[in-house]
Amino acid sequence: MSGTDRAAVVAGLGVWVPPGVVTNDALAQQLDTSDEWIRSRTGIGRRHIIAPGESSGDLAVEAGRRALKSAGTDHADVVVVATSTPDRPCPATAPEVASRLGLTGVGAFDVGAVCTGFVYALGVSAGLIESGFASTALVIGADTFSTILNPSDRATRAVFGDGAGAVVLRGGAPSEHGALKGLHLGSDGTRSRLIEVAAGGSRQRSTGLPPDEADTYFTMEGRAVFAEAVRHMTASVQETADRLGWATADIDKVVLHQANARILAAIAERIGVGSERFPSNIDRVGNTVAASIPLVLADANSSGELQAGQKVVLGGFGGGLSWGSVGLVWPDISTC
CATH class of the missing domain: 3.40.47.10 (Thiolase/Chalcone synthase)
Structure with missing residues (x-):
């Protein structure tokens, strides 16, 4: 990050997972696996899975809404969505997420770095704030890997779940708590x-x-x-x-x-x-x-x-x- 006297500061945190839960025992009824096999190799006991017709964007909207509430604001100058499971190959998911949050007209784009996506999105957003381009940013990580897993692959189906999490960044001083x-x-x-x-x-x-x-x-x-x-x-x-x-x-x-x-x-x-x-x-x-x-x-x-x-x-x-x-x-x- 730059050596300027302006920093991106974490000001809000919101998350959302879909209500549908798939336990290891439920997976064992579909695949050649068991709760013991999954836990011993991954430490996972259950995961949340979206319902038919839901998408990464839906989860991102709810997490973003909660992050804005946590920060006590209804505005962001830019919305960055980290996802490798966008709602569609084209266009990016972020503009529609921004619009659904009432943020039409702001900068909005996706970052694709798979499991590192949230860190990359934080870095990009912090740079926009440090440069003075934005005073606030809504950074969302949202993925629905259940939609791209082979139904018969016990290794990947045991590991991945769906969810979204978001933070609001604001401009502040590098000495503040929350400064990235x-x-x-x-x-x-x-x-x-x-x-x-x-x-x-x-x-x-x-x-x-x-x-x-x-x-x-x-x-x-x-x-x-x-x-x-x-x-x-x-x-x-x-x-x-x-x-x-x-x-x-x-x-x-x-x-x-x-x-x-x-x-x-x-x-x-x-x-x-x-x-x-x-x-x-x-x-x-x-x-x-x-x-x-x-x-x-x-x-x-x-x-x-x-x-x-x-x-x-x-x-x-x-x-x-x-x-x-x-x-x-x-x-x-x-x-x-």
Whole structure:
């Protein structure tokens, strides 16, 4: 982030998950799996799934509305939606979300960085505020991966859930609680095939051939992704801490993308801090992709696990490959 005297400050937090719940036992009635198999490999016990006809945009609108209420405002100069499951391939989801929130006429666009999407969207939005282009920004992470999973793939169906989370950023001073600092972003496109939906884009469509059905669904190479996630999220969190002059022992909470409970445990071990500093809700919502970080922030803030004045690093890893992190001192805000 820039060295200016203007910063993007977290001023509101809102989340939403669809009411439909699919437990591990329910999945076991459809697939060759069990509650024990899923929990031992992922730490997940259930996930929320949208109803037929619902979309990422619907979830984004509700999370955005709640974030605006939390911030005590009905306005934002720009709306940024991080999603890899947009309502349609074209146009972007953000303009319609903005309109439904009564924000017609403001800047609105999508960011696609899969599970790192929320961190990337925070970075872009913070830059707009720091530059003076915007005084407030509504940043939303929303995904409905249930719509792109192979119905017969127990590995992916066990992991992913649907949800949305949002924050309101406002212009303020770098010294304020809630000011975003130490942004770190990275990518490695040479490993893009590890996490992908192969069909549906220009590369496949330009062939003029119908796609293989398997290529229309989300796939990932689990073991390789595990290793890359641990390596890059660990390094990114440490890079952000270094930029802020924080020793590892100074960090009160490390709030990471909720990909897998074993990944979180491995990162905690590498960083050298106890797992109690890593808030987690993956057991209740699964991997919600771009919604993951704000959802766990909301849970920790509401429960009191996250306290105003604590030093916090947010971090994510996802397709691209992409990764990123950012730090802040947690502000005194309510969750809606």
